[in-house]
Amino acid sequence: MALTKTQLEAFEKQLTDWKNELELGQSENVHAMTEQDQTSFPDPTDQASMETDRNFDLRIKDRERKLIKKINQTIERLQDGDFGECDSCGGNISVKRLQARPVTTLCIECKTAQEQEERTRLD
Template identity: 50%
Template sequence: MEAKDLEFFRKYLTQELDDILRKGEETIEDMTETREVYADPADRATAESDRSFTLRLRDRERKLIKKIQAAQRRIDDGSFGYCEECGDDISVERLKARPVTTLCIECKSRQEEEEKVRGD
């Protein structure tokens, strides 16, 4: 992989991480503000549902943070862009679609097929 590609992914991953952390801080601020009192139980249920949805999103982002940090470490150690299973290059197009990926498309397809057969 060319140095310009690595720099692109380094900047992209850093920006993604910063965005996720900022959203997390905003969620914490929103959740610690005084809770509103709802006269209508339906309004309260809607607000609780919205909070629950936001927390589920932040949990998914928390997991993504770990993947982003791992991808950043792979950039630093020179292993970014190589499939962990077969060692081949992962295409730049695939990395642009999923920069935290660790498998080439062939290995990922094989993994998904095996999971489908096992019923995972």
């Protein structure tokens, strides 16, 4: 089942909006971190708490950066005509799956098999 032109345009708009939102958040966070005073707290617990919060924020921003990269790759697939095609089996990815996770590259069957294989390796 191929996606219609309207569906493809809707996915592209959704992905572009999502990317813009993430990029705006990234730039706001960088600005906030550079403006923030590098205050040294007299209490080591307060200092540790501040550093923990900063590390948590950095991990989130790193995940968002990786997501932006995936979004860019998905937009490229959309423009190349490969969007909605499973990288593993070459079959179609269902519209419901694409709506839930537009950056996915695997159909539900291949993703399930991949996750089962990962669990088997961990055991």
